[in-house]
Amino acid sequence: MSYVVIKCGGSIVDSLPDSFYENLVAIQKEGAWKPVIVHGGGPSITNLLDQIDIPTQFVQGLRVTTNQVLEVVEMALSGSVNKQMVQQIAKAGGKAFGWSGVDGGFLKAKPASNVKALGFVGEIHEVETSYVEQLTNLGLIPVISPISMDVNGQKYNINADVAAASIAQALQARLCFISNISGIYNKNQNIVHEATREEIQDMISEKVIIGGMIPKVLSAIDALEKGVPEVAIVNGLEPNNLQQFLEGKAIGTRLYLGKEGMEYVESNR
Numbered sequence: 405m406s407y408v409v410i411k412c413g414g415s416i417v418d419s420l421p422d423s424f425y426e427n428l429v430a431i432q433k434e435g436a437w438k439p440v441i442v443h444g445g446g447p448s449i450t451n452l453l454d455q456i457d458i459p460t461q462f463v464q465g466l467r468v469t470t471n472q473v474l475e476v477v478e479m480a481l482s483g484s485v486n487k488q489m490v491q492q493i494a495k496a497g498g499k500a501f502g503w504s505g506v507d508g509g510f511l512k513a514k515p516a517s518n519v520k521a522l523g524f525v526g527e528i529h530e531v532e533t534s535y536v537e538q539l540t541n542l543g544l545i546p547v548i549s550p551i552s553m554d555v556n557g558q559k560y561n562i563n564a565d566v567a568a569a570s571i572a573q574a575l576q577a578r579l580c581f582i583s584n585i586s587g588i589y590n591k592n593q594n595i596v597h598e599a600t601r602e603e604i605q606d607m608i609s610e611k612v613i614i615g616g617m618i619p620k621v622l623s624a625i626d627a628l629e630k631g632v633p634e635v636a637i638v639n640g641l642e643p644n645n646l647q648q649f650l651e652g653k654a655i656g657t658r659l660y661l662g663k664e665g666m667e668y669v670e671s672n673r
């Protein structure tokens with residue numbers, strides 16, 4: 405039985421159809437896969453910040469996080485969005501267990517190293533995988549909010565893509581990013597169905613990949629480099645997207661380190 409980490413973008417959480425949750429529960433009950441959900445919550449956070457007149461600022465797709473923003477991010481992610489997902493899974497006949505990286509020291513954070521002046525934006529250096537093992541053994545579907553804490557008790561806002569990639573690495577799990585787009589668009593506005601590390605780096609320098617897509621593809625590449633066997637970006641509104649991802653079908657954009665990686669995956673199907 406293998407783990408599959410499914411990152412549900414905040415951009416799509418509100419519009420995921422009931423069939424998505426039904427498929428998720430069916431996949432878990434069939435027993436071949438242990439799904440682990442990690443969720444974002446971009447729009448809910450921005451709405452809440454707007455209501456109290458705190459401006460939203462992003463640098464390279466990452467939300468600048470002051471103390472005040474951090475409090476709102478935690479309310480939205482670990483409160484509203486996390487429990488909304490637990491509820492949807494329950495409605496679909498599954499049992500979900502929602503918690504965040506803060507609880508039990510599940511995700512150990514440190515300040516993000518790649519971009520400066522982001523405030524309390526972190527990355528993950530350790531994942532307590534035994535929690536996931538125990539919960540999934542109990543037949544529960546873990547639903548993880550990415551807020552995390554360092555050894556001193558300081559909380560950090562971790563981009564959900566970054567958290568999902570770290571969890572997938574720790575579990576050596578397949579990684580599926582569910583978002584509001586059908587994959588990566590190239591400069592001609594066509595979806596690319598496969599992309600290598602080099603092609604992605606070019607698309608970032610040419611500013612074809614911008615905003616929230618930057619942390620998604622960078623964490624995807626990082627995950628592949630650290631042994632995650634398969635990564636794809638798929639649209640949450642496409643029916644049976646999860647099943648198709650797990651069956652290795654052409655859906656969304658699959659990411660590879662190099663061309664030889666594509667052949668490797670093809671020959672293993």
Ligand SMILES: Nc1ncnc2c1ncn2[C@@H]1O[C@H](COP(=O)(O)OP(=O)(O)OP(=O)(O)O)[C@@H](O)[C@H]1O
Nearest residue numbers: 413414415444445446583588589612613614616617
């Ligand atoms: N080349 C590209 N191809 C596709 N989408 C792109 C590209 N460049 C930038 N984007 C943007 O990236 C967005 C997806 O990232 P975004 O962070 O907004 O969503 P998410 O990660 O699913 O949600 P959340 O961050 O709330 O978890 C797309 O909706 C699109 O606007």
Ligand SMILES: [Mg+2]
Nearest residue numbers: 413444565616
């Ligand atoms: Mg995002």
